[in-house]
Amino acid sequence: MTMNGSAPPAVRTALVYNCATPTGQAVASELLQRGYRVFACLDFADGLAAGTLNAQGAQIETIVLETRDRSGERRISDLAVNIDIVIFTNIADANLKLLSGLERAAPKRCVFISANDVGVRRDYTAFSGFASAEARVSASSLSWSILRPTMTYGHPDDGNLSVLAQRLKSGRSTIVADVDDPSHQPIFYADVARAAVGVAQWPEGARRVIPVGGPDKVSLAGLYDAVADAVAARKRPRHVPLGRLRLTTKAARMLRLPSQGGLSRSGKLERPRTALTPIDMPDDARPQISLKTGLELLAQELSRLDGTSEGAQLAVKSAPELPL
Numbered sequence: 001m002t003m004n005g006s007a008p009p010a011v012r013t014a015l016v017y018n019c020a021t022p023t024g025q026a027v028a029s030e031l032l033q034r035g036y037r038v039f040a041c042l043d044f045a046d047g048l049a050a051g052t053l054n055a056q057g058a059q060i061e062t063i064v065l066e067t068r069d070r071s072g073e074r075r076i077s078d079l080a081v082n083i084d085i086v087i088f089t090n091i092a093d094a095n096l097k098l099l100s101g102l103e104r105a106a107p108k109r110c111v112f113i114s115a116n117d118v119g120v121r122r123d124y125t126a127f128s129g130f131a132s133a134e135a136r137v138s139a140s141s142l143s144w145s146i147l148r149p150t151m152t153y154g155h156p157d158d159g160n161l162s163v164l165a166q167r168l169k170s171g172r173s174t175i176v177a178d179v180d181d182p183s184h185q186p187i188f189y190a191d192v193a194r195a196a197v198g199v200a201q202w203p204e205g206a207r208r209v210i211p212v213g214g215p216d217k218v219s220l221a222g223l224y225d226a227v228a229d230a231v232a233a234r235k236r237p238r239h240v241p242l243g244r245l246r247l248t249t250k251a252a253r254m255l256r257l258p259s260q261g262g263l264s265r266s267g268k269l270e271r272p273r274t275a276l277t278p279i280d281m282p283d284d285a286r287p288q289i290s291l292k293t294g295l296e297l298l299a300q301e302l303s304r305l306d307g308t309s310e311g312a313q314l315a316v317k318s319a320p321e322l323p324l
């Protein structure tokens with residue numbers, strides 16, 4: 001009881017899977033900052049993320065989702081009974097067994113993070129698992145929201161801008177189509193976390209698919225230049241006229257060589273990667289980190305890899321969301 005005799009407000013609870021990822025860790029941290037008691041579920045409990053979240057006050061749960069062993073799904077279902085919020089940072093983890101267990105547990109709200117490309121690049125096989133998971137979630141009886149962020153970036157494992165940044169830092173030559181079309185809208189991973197938590201608390205967001213992008217829209221060439229600026233690249237990206245790039249792409253296709261610069265193998269410009277964020281999305285869910293600030297933060301993260309084998313390996317990785 002409080003001093004005036006009234007009962008203290010109930011502590012809100014949340015479950016997050018998988019907090020071993022930077023986005024998952026950011027989601028758990030955002031919830032903790034908003035006063036939730038958080039069950040932070042990870043593949044393993046002895047990593048840096050587990051230690052950081054434990055120090056912040058999260059309850060660490062080691063949960064592995066495996067096809068042959070359903071104990072992970074059962075543990076999540078047990079934790080989710082009457083919980084306020086469940087957030088999955090990768091919708092592909094939402095298999096039928098897991099969703100059935102969540103339906104029995106009846107959490108008040110579930111948010112599943114998918115990808116904007118599911119809606120704009122239906123022929124792209126890399127996101128087929130996301131599309132089928134979205135169908136499963138949509139057919140469930142849960143109070144669900146599906147968040148579709150655009151290109152997520154901001155840490156060495158983001159799989160796109162970190163690869164481009166490291167290539168530019170290493171002095172490798174990079175070409176890009178010289179087209180002034182603001183078709184890209186990257187979103188910093190901490191803003192994805194902010195959006196997921198904000199949407200989870202937004203009643204009007206229930207049973208909706210919600211696209212979300214960063215505050216800035218840029219052309220592909222502008223994006224390459226912004227990354228080069230952030231990492232003080234030794235070689236600037238080379239802007240190539242669209243007609244010339246189409247010829248080189250056609251030649252690469254004939255010789256079965258990889259192409260780069262922003263064209264598909266058919267010679268067409270890659271589809272836009274922007275998001276129509278709902279105008280009624282609440283302010284506490286809207287992204288706030290500008291592209292310039294986000295890239296500066298990414299550059300700081302990548303500086304830790306200077307002179308390491310990890311940094312050298314990152315520079316030669318593929319980036320599924322960029323024409324490298």
